[in-house]
Amino acid sequence: MVKKHCTFWALLIVSVFCGATKAQVLTKPYSQIEGGIVVIVPHSLNGVRLVRLQPVNASIIHVTLTPDSAFNDSPSLMAVLQQHSTTKFSIQYSNSEVALTTDSVKAVVDVRSGLISFYDAFGHVLVKQSALPYSAFTKSMYGGNSTYRISQYFDSQNNEAYYGLGQHQQSIVNYNGRHVDLIQNNTEVAVPFVVSDKNYGLLWDNNSITTAGDIRELQSLYALKLYGKGGQQGWLSASYNLKNNPDQKIFEQPISELDYNWLSDMKKFPYKVKMEDAIVTYEGAIEGDQSGLYQLQVKYAGYIKVWLDGKLLADYWRQPWNPATTILDLNLQKGKKYQLKMQWVPSGSESYLGVKVLIPAPSEVKNTFALSSEAGSTIDYYLIYGKGADRVISGYRTVTGKAVMMPKWAMGFWQSRERYKTQDEILNTVNEFRTRKIPLDNIVQDWSYWKENQWGSQEFDRTRFSSPEGMIKQLHAQNVHFMISVWPKFYEETDAYQAFDKDGFLFKRNIANRQRDWIAQGYVSTFYDAFNPNARKAFWNLINQKLYTKGIDAWWLDATEPDILSNASVTDRKMLMEPTYLGSSTQYFNAFPLQNAKGVYEGQRTVNPNNRIFILTRSAFAGLQRYAAATWSGDIAARWEDMKAQIAAGINFSLSGMPYWTMDIGGFAVEQRYEKPIGTDLDEWRESMTRWYQFGAFAPLFRVHGQFPYREIYNVAPQGHPAYQSMLYYDKLRYRLLPYIYSLVGATYQQDYTIMRGLVMDFPHDNHVKSINDEYMFGPALLINPVYKYGAKSRSVYLPQSNGWYNLYTGKYYKGNNTIEADAPYSQIPVFVKAGSIIPFGPDLQYTTEKQPDHITLYVYAGADAKFTLYEDEGTNYNYEQGKFTEIPITYHQSTQTLTIGGNMHSYTGMLKRRTFSIVLIKPDDAKKLDFSQKVNTTVTYTGTELTVKL
Template identity: 30%
Template sequence: MKVPFFSKANLLLLAITVCSPWMSISGQIFQRSLHGIKSNVQGLDVQIEFYSPNSVRVYKTPENSSYTKKSLSVIKTPDQVELSVDEQGDIIVIESNNLQVNYNKKTGKISFLDKQGKIIFTEKDYGAQFSPFTDAGNQTYSPRQAFLLEKEEAIYGLGQTQTSQMNQRNQKMYMRQKQHEGGYAYIPIIQSTKGYGLFWDNYSPTTFTDNPQEMAFESEVGECIDYYFMYGTSADGVIAQIRELTGQAPMYPLWSYGFFQSRERYKSQKETMEVVDKYRELGVPLDCIIQDWQYWGPDSNWNSMNFDNPEFPEPQKMIDHIHEKNAKIMISIWASFGQDTKQYKDLKAMNALFDFITWPRNGGVRAYDVYNPKARKLFTDYLNKGLTSKGIDGWWTDSTEPDHLDAEDKDFDIPTAMGTYRSVVNAYPLMANKGVYENQRNYTSDKRALLLTRSAFAGQQRYATNIWSGDIRSTWEVLKKQVPTGLNFSLTGIPYWNTDIGGFFLWDYEGEVANKAYQELYTRWFQYATFTTMQRSHGSGVSKEIYNLGKKGDWSYDSEEKYINLRYALLPYIYSTAWQVTNNASSMMRALYMDFNTDTNVHNIGNQYMFGKSFLVAPVTDPMYVSSTENKWKNPKENFSTIKTQNVYLPEGSKWFDFWTGETLNGGQTIQKEVPIDIIPLYIRAGSIVPFGPKVQYSTQKNWDNLEVRIYPGTDGEFVMYEDENDNYNYEKGLYSTIKFEWNDATQTLTIGDRNGAFPGMLKSRTFNLILVDAKNGIGSQQSDKFTKKITYNGKAKKVKL
């Protein structure tokens, strides 16, 4: 018997259903809710709710539980989805227009099927478990749910796991936010090559297991099993579902895509200003200088949010000087305070400090209760008074795991405003960054929020965070792990991620940055970072400014300068890709399976990826010139002019252009690419249209009134160029413009569409210098004056035959 319900035409039936909650189909009693069904099986109360035609929440509690959960990550409320219900023996079938959910009345097993009735994903029979658990004296549960995967299915995600493999099958992970020679930012979201995703919505330490028998999530604390199934049919579709549930990523300011220079700390305002001055003197582009910790003075004054260090006697002068040099300043703030700070005293008075040892051990520093809204407001009130009002441009929200030293099991019992610390620990970075972001939005709409932070949880993309991979060690092994780590992180729906270029701890190298062995690692790392969402040099106890690695003419200096300039040339492409992230739930760093899922060869490739939809990036993550046979990498005398090669797989389904030479290659093959010290393998997908910006010293120095546009033929293609005012929220009011470029390969014609939209200061007319790329004009990173055609564009559509 099939019963349609909740369509617009039967609101009366809906009212009757709500008033008479228990219904019977062929004698089986269950409750129909506004968005699905409720049932009882095997001692559990079960709710199945459609949040959209493609996403379903499954919520299970021990029967007769009165517990109701409000998610910290999911902000969407369920849509009014037209559904139908059908009873087929022991199976209750709930269908939307796009998805079918089968519920077994006897075992409680829930399966998800496509409209053709093919199983996409399924629970295991009797797979739900609630084991009794005592949490700080309270009787609760450890919830567990087991699922079944297909043998050849690949899965990705789980956050920042610091593993060397891309495919997360056959893994067991204890998922708790921590910092230990690299950040572990666990996010219990997976997605599959079958086109679905799963979010396990629990904030306590969780064990993920996948083996030949099952895949399972088991959390230490929870009154419920709560997960969301999302059917996107593709990786982009899954990420769109994740963002629909947990929030969209806002636009970051244009300057955030330029080059950032940092040190473990600059020790004085004089030193900070001198670094900016030196970059401007050298003519090397720079958009942001980062002032790390201890500008506040001793540890007892930790994170006072004031320049109490006597080496910073005139902080406003420093900030103004940096701005006069057309650079921005980002500053370190922590979710903890030293015992001599006013914040510490006020938070202690409201019982909003955690009594466990955090970094640093000195000064009695304590983390604060970010789950307490009053504590978050106190935090931001002090922030505004001490730093925001001085014109700080961005926030380095450090230690948002937070650092947790000693006696963790005991410390998990401490109370927070939302339950025990154990029950919410993994959501700490979400709540810490929430406070800072929302404060910035309330403080001003003229300056977009930008938060660089060390940890993350599901939904954090809505708080303008760019997560970095933690205090990682400077080794080739660690560099190699960063590529699949960043890709798996991005697949959880949080699109902005980066690393410390060259690693944080240089323990393994003699002579620090002057060591040529280290410079090889740094150079390769820098090339890779050019194609992440933030190009940022940082490290502990060393000075990584370009002029400290050599001088012009040295390969280390020249390569770094080359890739900084390439980054700035790509700003129109990167900023337009960022708009796709915000407007269309896209991703900037893309695992190969996202675009080439039918090519099963890419399913386990973790050392290559797409940067946007056009660039195939294959970072060099093995030493080509120096190998260490001892504990320390001694300064070598190798000849770095020798040309080595690296294998690169070109996915099938496309032709590929070598970015440096213009050579065209077929997909579906592994090739050897020559990789001298200044070359990273880069390939452009046929059909790509890539705008290149002018040579500049900072992101907004020149208008984009004279752009080079490269067309890579071989198939049809399109690109949408996005522009706005670069650093305010007027784009949310519709003040922006887009120009669509379309390439017809059969007729060799480029169509530049009408400009859509407008904003203050928009260019009325501009020049496009069009280049049809081939092996005869392989131009690499250098802009060319050998244009195929030069046109003037005034916002009206044009067709150009090339």
């Protein structure tokens, strides 16, 4: 592992403590360095010895803390900044405080305690380090390397809200008072970046497993006082009945904890009953010795129901091979017993159930937000100031890299399936889409296109894919792109394994364990070490030679946690990737997906610098956006509660600084009743797909994927069915919205914009929106309200404080700061347009490049001034990085009711020099439907020079 040892600080400390007088120390307990200052803390409150502050720009301060006499700096994997900046700053020292001040931010270090406080330019507190008596550094060792477990507490302001932290599945948006584990898992994504609604963010530069928020350890169920169903204290009563004969009890026992959390825990299940045959009921009572919020974390696979005092709190299901985690909030009164009942029906011989509890926070940590990581030589983070979440996220991208632009075709519709087994299945699917005139831009080949024993060969099985090159040419001829699944996994039988093994590029523990996977009789495999730059190059060279040269358009990087052995414990997972090229797997655990994507991005950009790269990856880490990578939410289940959970998952992933997110529309894994649904199950399946599809049309990426039953529109329902008609409507609407959507894509690069927007981003002064987890903005204009309840014909919608809102479909006007019961017929989800919006709609399309957008309809929603910038470029290359794009500013002035289409800014080869704009004005007293055949207010011809229209 490469390290830079900074002996300067050791010499500085010696001069202060050994060669300087006490008066000298008190006069100047800091030293100015290139790009910042170092403050010496003789008697730290929590073990900090040196504090280093380095402005990145006027709004970002890089903070590094160490308990040692020198900084032991390792190269950052997430940050891409140069070592020193030229940002102007001043230094003041008085009353034992050292202050570093830029034009926007002031950081103050208390020399007596080592605590840091941050302020904006007006002296308003952003965040202060907490004055808690804790150790920021605890010595540890991993893989023979000495390190520290590190922690930092910050005081929360009144009613402060916290967002970001990656992607999680508990339907929580605001993490104030929550315990958030940042660990890469299928469906859970760790990104150590948090955005506060108090105009700042914290980027925690650490690659190890991290806990954020309330970092106290979750406790076993027996942290509560437990009572059996007969009233005995000390346990709950567990009864095991036969699944196929629920009245037949097999076994009964007391239990005080539930910890079937990992594959290795399966042996704990009572030997007297087979897990796959059982229904298990846990019942009794719980009691706490203090009043407050008890957060019950339930990890489950199979069916789980939870009741408290007879009230059903949870009724969930998750496939057995990929458990989910939910949080149940229990508001308990001190000394009061509450009847608790849980019913678990395992799905198969390997199902999971674990229950832990976070007890009410003690007063000293109740109003704090903390970060704690397993391993690090220093505490290393960036304080990012910004007036609003967009500016904070812009600061994050300043540190970690721009979100490079995706190809325009990626904004169209993607069809995927687990899996297309033959070449003919892919071609027939595309033919069906084109015949039925269902818009489509991308089809995806999932895993196992290779021969059974050739995982990692990256070679098609020619008995099923006789001519991959010819197949891809046919797809391209039909204006369809082709994405392929590539795993970092290698079977021993492959030539690629032998080559990578020879060069030392593989993690070998799974090989030594002779652990077999789940394919047929099982094969021994492992993953490559993506932390090794030469291994990354070898991986790219392999997929370039075997796949990219055949015409592949995009990469699906699956299992990038890395998922070497599913459902292994955290300890086992770390052992399976020990050691990494850079050092201990503990120290670098969370960064694998970043390094894996880096190798593919850099490799393709070297081989073909013209075509935009597109990567879809199951996991992510801070900085992923610079590698043209989007993330999907993993192998979620096809349940209504899972659909709802994706709303918050996508919001917080986007607030983590990464604008491209998607999900398996329809959910990946289905209950057995859906595999061949009939009757009421078929009805529910079709409605679920329809509602999910409606939601997905307004996600950054519009992608259908899942197991059987097949997810193509025509396989969900026949053409005349309401499900078919609704899905087709939203597919077509997505393509009509391409001028709007692609302009948002342009803004993600040009202005560091975010497409899927938590309501706090656009309505920061509306306290009602802080914890809303089922609504979001899609760009600046559209308020999206997915329907996630079976049979619902309406849903409650909060319309944030603004100048008003319009129903997208009818044009009806509503006041802001208003909760309504919005119509939600089978065919539609509620979508509202903010007053003071301009939405450009393009032509009816079958694929993104079918027609030039030479006729755009501008829907102008009056009630406030409005603006929108129409962005266009060449769509598939990187010329935009050299300024080859156009931006047309469009503004509406409410007082004069005039629309101005500004002069065309910039240019590119092939740009439209003449186009038509049709304008539809919608006002509170003049509702107009979303109807592209209706009479417009006016039509103008635009040739690139500014024009103004009176409406």
